[in-house]
Structure formats: structure tokens, C-alpha cells
Amino acid sequence: MHEISLIRTVFNTLEAEFSPEELSRLQAVDLKVGLLSNVEPILLQNAFAAVTQSEGKYETTTLNIETVPIEVYCPVCDKNSPVKDYKFACSCGRPSSDVVSGTELLIHRIHFAEPASVRSA
Amino acid sequence: MQKIQRSSKAARGTVTCDNTTMHLLKANDFVADSIRKQMAAQNILLLNITSSAGSGKTTLLQETIKRLGGQINIKILVGDLETERDADRLRAVGGDALQIVTGGICHLEAQMVWQAMESLNLDGVDLLIIENVGNLVCPASFDLGEDYRVTLIATTEGDDKPKKYPRMFLTSELMLVSKVDLLEYLPFSVDNVVADARDINPDIDVMELSTINGTGVDAWCNWLLNKVAEKKEAASLAAS
Numbered sequence: 497m498h499e500i501s502l503i504r505t506v507f508n509t510l511e512a513e514f515s516p517e518e519l520s521r522l523q524a525v526d527l528k529v530g531l532l533s534n535v536e537p538i539l540l541q542n543a544f545a546a547v548t549q550s551e552g553k554y555e556t557t558t559l560n561i562e563t564v565p566i567e568v569y570c571p572v573c574d575k576n577s578p579v580k581d582y583k584f585a586c587s588c589g590r591p592s593s594d595v596v597s598g599t600e601l602l603i604h605r606i607h608f609a610e611p612a613s614v615r616s617a
Numbered sequence: 618m619q620k621i622q623r624s625s626k627a628a629r630g631t632v633t634c635d636n637t638t639m640h641l642l643k644a645n646d647f648v649a650d651s652i653r654k655q656m657a658a659q660n661i662l663l664l665n666i667t668s669s670a671g672s673g674k675t676t677l678l679q680e681t682i683k684r685l686g687g688q689i690n691i692k693i694l695v696g697d698l699e700t701e702r703d704a705d706r707l708r709a710v711g712g713d714a715l716q717i718v719t720g721g722i723c724h725l726e727a728q729m730v731w732q733a734m735e736s737l738n739l740d741g742v743d744l745l746i747i748e749n750v751g752n753l754v755c756p757a758s759f760d761l762g763e764d765y766r767v768t769l770i771a772t773t774e775g776d777d778k779p780k781k782y783p784r785m786f787l788t789s790e791l792m793l794v795s796k797v798d799l800l801e802y803l804p805f806s807v808d809n810v811v812a813d814a815r816d817i818n819p820d821i822d823v824m825e826l827s828t829i830n831g832t833g834v835d836a837w838c839n840w841l842l843n844k845v846a847e848k849k850e851a852a853s854l855a856a857s
Contacts, residue, residue, distance in 0.1 A: 498723065498755065505641045513639070532784045534754050582780045583816045584787070591819035593787060601758075603639040608632045
């Protein structure tokens with residue numbers, strides 16, 4: 497869908513949370529993208545390259561994308577099952593639309609280089 | 618936003634923030650919650666109507682206004698990339714409609730609805746319907762604060778759509794199979810489409826509909842009236 501705006505949201509989110517000094521040391525951002533999020537990892541990588549180049553920032557930052565499979569919860573078995581062929585059901589056969597994973601669109605982990613003062617100490 | 622935990626287990630020379638929960642659609646969901654609260658305060662039922670382009674959303678809403686316009690107070694927000702055509706069609710049958718022109722954006726976001734609501738007089742309104750941009754992909758991810766999401770699938774689209782666009786059918790409470798007057802001419806199986814939709818969402822309600830021969834239009838209007846009444850009942854229970 498709208499991969500460019502998602503990448504801008506990643507940067508806006510980071511800029512709201514961290515200082516310019518911290519972000520100058522940003523090395524990598526790990527995203528979790530669920531299979532139900534309608535977001536295509538390759539297009540997200542392309543959008544990341546396009547935005548960093550056109551805006552001239554975060555050019556040394558790496559984007560890592562982990563896709564998350566779809567799982568549903570079954571209250572009878574009290575367990576999660578993977579969804580296969582878009583059949584939203586527990587492995588016991590009972591249907592369930594209680595999706596516990598697969599809709600994620602998260603910044604999962606952020607990597608910074610240590611500040612220069614720490615390195616020299 | 619949750620305060621981020623800074624992990625001490627990072628590799629040498631790096632600092633890592635682990636397991637953050639910074640949701641990229643958080644801004645949208647925050648505004649959607651504000652819409653939900655305002656709708657609850659004013660006892661207004663809010664629907665988000667989605668489908669592919671050309672499945673009959675506007676035609677269904679024209680018919681709905683003709684049938685229910687004298688019974689309940691309905692307002693409509695309609696999203697399209699360009700033009701006021703849909704709002705004009707709804708006004709032509711007496712509807713009170715406001716067009717949101719997205720200027721190329723393929724879905725409505727909660728912020729667009731929130732801003733449009735400022736231009737609507739919602740006093741005494743029973744039902745606010747949002748007609749989303751015709752698209753089964755992106756609108757599925759954007760909560761607009763609705764009570765119910767209603768998705769149309771026209772017989773002319775083919776009966777394979779639910780599994781191709783699972784998130785939309787997963788997040789809808791009601792699926793309307795539209796243009797059923799054409800069933801005799803088309804290789805479309807209502808049973809197949811319902812089975813596929815229920816593989817994804819076992820709780821989804823289904824109605825068959827045709828605004829040409831009138832199939833299901835009464836059932837749709839009754840569903841709307843019931844949901845409007847339920848919303849008001851819930852509000853009066855909460856107030857007592």
C-alpha cells in the first residue's frame with residue numbers, strides 16, 4: 497500500500513522519541529510486518545532507499561524486516577495455531593477469527609552506535 | 618507511547634532498544650478512538666462501507682436514503698480520489714452527503730474523517746455512513762472509529778475475492794453480495810463466496826442484495842434500523 501508514507505512514519509516516530517544526537521548514531525531499524533498488514537517487504541525496502549536518498553538523511557541506516565506469520569487463538573484448546581491457505585481455524589478444526597499475530601506493523605528494535613564519549617572511555 | 622526499554626545486552630559498540638511497541642498506524646488509531654468516543658457521546662451509529670470500485674456502494678446508499686430518509690436522520694461522508702460525483706448522486710436523492718477528496722490517497726484515514734466531521738452538523742443524527750474509497754486493500758488497515766464495517770462484493774467481480782483480500786473480510790461484520798439479479802448470467806457461486814469468507818471470519822453476517830430487483834433491500838434497511846436502535850439502547854443503559 498502506501499510504503500513511502502509508512503517509511504516517513506518510521507522516521508517521524510523515531511524523531512519524536514530520540515534526540516538528533518542519538519539519531520545521528522542510528523545504525524539499524526528492525527520492523528515486524530505481519531502477513532495480514534498488506535505491506536510488501538520489498539516495496540518497503542525500495543521506499544526506504546528512496547526516502548533516505550531524497551531527504552539525504554539516515555543514508556547509513558539499515559532497515560531489517562521480519563515478516564510475521566498469521567496465527568489464531570482457540571479458546572477451547574487454549575493454544576495458537578498457524579493459519580494455512582487463509583483458513584482461519586485451529587489445528588483442532590474449530591474456526592477462529594481471534595487473530596493473535598499477523599497484523600503487526602511495528603518498530604521492533606532499534607540499533608545505535610555507542611556515543612563517542614563512551615567509546616573513548 | 619510506551620517508554621522504550623534500553624537493552625544492556627547489545628553487541629559491543631552498539632546500544633539496542635529491544636521489543637519496542639511503536640505501532641506505525643498508532644496515530645490513525647488514536648484519532649479513530651476519538652471518533653468512537655464522540656459517536657458514543659452523541660448516540661450515532663457509525664458505519665464504514667468498503668468494497669472494490671464499482672460494486673454498488675453509492676447505488677445502495679441512494680436506495681437507503683430513499684427508503685429510510687423519512688424515518689431516521691442519516692448523514693454520509695464519501696471518499697474518492699477525485700470529483701464530487703458520488704456526493705452529487707447522493708444529494709440528488711435527498712441525501713445529506715459530504716465528499717472527502719483524497720487527492721490520490723487510496724483509502725480514508727481517521728484524520729480525514731475527523732476533519733470532515735467538523736463541517737457536519739451532527740445534532741440529532743442517528744446514522745453516519747462513511748463510504749470508503751473503492752479498494753479492498755488499504756482501507757482494511759485503517760480503523761475509522763466505526764461500529765460496523767460492511768463490505769460489498771458484487772457478483773460481477775467473481776467469487777474468489779475473500780481469499781485474495783483476507784484482511785478486509787476478517788475485519789468486516791457484514792458482507793453484502795450485491796448485483797444478485799445478474800447471478801443467472803454469471804459463473805458466480807454465492808455458496809462459494811460465503812464459504813471462503815467464513816474460512817477467514819466465521820462470524821461474518823451475509824446478505825444478498827440487488828437494488829435493481831429489490832432483493833434484500835428490506836433486510837438491509839431492517840438491519841440498519843436494528844443497529845441504530847441497539848446503539849441508542851446501549852447509550853441509555855450506560856446513562857441509567
